[in-house]
Amino acid sequence: MSDKTILVVGTYDTKDDELNYIADVIRGQGGAVRTMDISVLGDPGASCDYSKHEVAEAGGSSIQAAIDSGDENAAMQIMAQGASALALKLYREGVFDGLIVLGGTMGTDVALDLCQALPIGVPKYVVSTVSFSPLIPPERLPADVQMILWAGGLYGLNSICKASLSQAAGAVLGAARAVEPPDFSKPLIGMTSFGKTVLRYMVSLKPALEARGFEVAVFHATGMGGRAFESLAAEGAFAAVLDFAPQELGNHIMGSTISAGSDRMTHAGASGTPQMVSIGCYDLVDFIGWQQVPPKLAGQEVHAHNRLLSSVMMTPVQRREMARAMCRQLSGARGPVTLFLPLQGGNEWDRAGGPLHDADGLAAFCDEVRAQCPDNVTLVELDAHINDPEFSDRVLADFDEWMATGVVKP
Structure with a gap:
């Protein structure tokens, strides 16, 4: 039996290998994984626990609407809204204990909204090619988010990017095990x-x-x-x-x-x-x-x-x-x-x-x-x-x- 479950989120049509590697590291450390696909055009190599269709629908839209928008920014904002709503619902239902999101600028844009939707105290990790970048304005950063630079990983797995991915996978699982959430029973x-x-x-x-x-x-x-x-x-x-x-x-x-x-x-x-x-x-x-x-x-x-x-x-x-x-x-x-x-x-x-x-x-x-x-x-x-x-x-x-x-x- 796994003690903690991590929600792994990303565009599985283009980052399938990297996201599966993260999931394998978490499982190898005794954790459980749930997966969420925020792709628009393509499909993952294997089905995810929460498909891109479910994500879009959770935000009151659809994948077809995202495609028909003809604009990648508009499409990913549909996915950001849906991923945020779905993740918050799943967390409140006790489905997962921590979150990790992988992405370049597109995935990071979604990740910031998704992490912002979850309460303080929920472990949130973003693996990004633009971590710590001035591209990210302070008001977009969730209060307790953790980020690590996805160095050398823009396309495909290698020993450089595995160092970042495995650190993040271990960190989010460790945080989920160790975290003491805020206790609001005392004013x-x-x-x-x-x-x-x-x-x-x-x-x-x-x-x-x-x-x-x-x-x-x-x-x-x-x-x-x-x-x-x-x-x-x-x-x-x-x-x-x-x-x-x-x-x-x-x-x-x-x-x-x-x-x-x-x-x-x-x-x-x-x-x-x-x-x-x-x-x-x-x-x-x-x-x-x-x-x-x-x-x-x-x-x-x-x-x-x-x-x-x-x-x-x-x-x-x-x-x-x-x-x-x-x-x-x-x-x-x-x-x-x-x-x-x-x-x-x-x-x-x-x-x-x-x-x-x-x-x-x-x-x-x-x-x-x-x-x-x-x-x-x-x-x-x-x-x-x-x-x-x-x-x-x-x-x-x-x-x-x-x-x-x-x-x-x-």
Whole structure:
């Protein structure tokens, strides 16, 4: 008896040998396999557990419709929609425990949608000729996907590509055996932050909230962390969110590739999740440290955080733009929202006397927040810095009020 089952997905009309090799490795390690064909024109050498016809139909279409489209992009989007719907249905039915998808650009395009459809905690592996490529925008990457470059394997098996394929096969089976899926039986709070040298509120807030009966997950707001946070918020996984590091939104509107997407700061509101929001690192735009500063930010002061990451200080005009963007994202929230505005600054470097202090920029941002704050948001101004105890104390006091009134429940 096999202990875990892996769903192996790909275009079996052109990648039959490679996909069967992956399946053989999984079986050789004691796992079981289910196969799904996302081909359009051709047929596999042997039948798959889930045929291309079943895949297309799961998305409300058909293989004939894909062929009749006369466009390979349109055809593969039909298959992406069907594969995503079918895989989610099969996972909910307990058919498989982990997923592996093989492809070039076409297969990878489908794989990203398919992996995005499955919950966090389901092992998802993509073997691709474009793994880690800038072709893949951050917002297309599922929060917990694993990728490996399919080196030397564009056409046919060889010893080079077998090294990648066998690693991926063993990795997904091992992950399926070892994974401890999220346990949502305990109410979960999602918090965004950066490291303790920049933002410190999590040091006191996390244990205090845990003492109140909650589990707290802190997301590193550097692009993919925000995607994971937004993905869970969209599912309604959080009892409440403490979204105190909105910098990814600023990155996005200023053109940085370190983005969590245009929908950052919207999914908690859309799901009706209670939100507490603040301004951690609102004044900085992160960009890739080994690349040139984006043209929009040229000439502005730069802080090199490390060799991977640098930050540009926003001008007062740009901070007003950030304030408007935050207010705009929060305006559609269906649940309660409190925006804490610490008037003395939003990161450790911008304190009075600090290396990135800009009193005029902070004042401009605060003025714009006051002017643009939507009616559905409660604005709380604090004569404190975000890293001061007074900030965390007020957050806890308001959170306790939410608990007392039943807005959040332990």
